[in-house]
Amino acid sequence: MLSETLERVGALLSGHFLLSSGRHSDRFIQKFRILENPAELAPLAQAIAEHFLSAAPTVVVSAAVGGILLGHEVARALGTRSIFVEKERGEPHLRRGFSLGPSDRALVVEDVVTTGQSVREVLDIVHGRGASVVGIGAIVCRGAVALDAPLFALLDLPLDSYAAGECPQCASGVPLEDPGSRRV
Numbered sequence: 001m002l003s004e005t006l007e008r009v010g011a012l013l014s015g016h017f018l019l020s021s022g023r024h025s026d027r028f029i030q031k032f033r034i035l036e037n038p039a040e041l042a043p044l045a046q047a048i049a050e051h052f053l054s055a056a057p058t059v060v061v062s063a064a065v066g067g068i069l070l071g072h073e074v075a076r077a078l079g080t081r082s083i084f085v086e087k088e089r090g091e092p093h094l095r096r097g098f099s100l101g102p103s104d105r106a107l108v109v110e111d112v113v114t115t116g117q118s119v120r121e122v123l124d125i126v127h128g129r130g131a132s133v134v135g136i137g138a139i140v141c142r143g144a145v146a147l148d149a150p151l152f153a154l155l156d157l158p159l160d161s162y163a164a165g166e167c168p169q170c171a172s173g174v175p176l177e178d179p180g181s182r183r184v
């Protein structure tokens with residue numbers, strides 16, 4: 001079970017957490033606990049690659065920083081290049097001489113999809129270069145996001161969160177943890 005793997009490496013935490021949005025949740029994902037571990041990450045990347053193999057992607061495109069690590073492993077499994085979008089003065093760009101054009105079939109890869117914002121930014125870049133998108137591969141999907149390409153996630157883990165005043169764990173007196181202190 002993927003959720004057990006994520007829990008074992010400390011990537012999926014259970015408790016009472018303060019999210020960056022200010023809301024409270026009983027789950028928190030520390031994605032770098034899985035991304036930092038190539039031996040654990042490789043089989044997940046392999047599963048994403050196998051799902052999209054028949055779509056014959058020519059390139060994997062991810063978003064800096066976490067997506068690069070997953071994208072690299074997915075590209076290794078597919079035998080394609082792995083390129084990434086990064087922010088320059090707050091705007092997403094393909095830099096470093098990465099080529100992407102109309103003959104490319106891009107597989108967009110993201111570690112954890114929550115709002116889908118960074119995936120949308122990558123899709124905009126890919127479409128802007130005239131390349132086609134075969135789909136979006138992710139380890140975890142945390143929400144019902146509307147994206148204009150098929151999303152395949154290894155684990156669906158809807159984000160349940162509460163305003164502080166409506167949080168059942170607050171009502172039970174469970175101490176609140178700020179995982180942001182571990183995020184840095």
Ligand SMILES: [Zn+2]
Pocket residue numbers: 016024025164167168169170171176
């Ligand atoms: Zn709470």
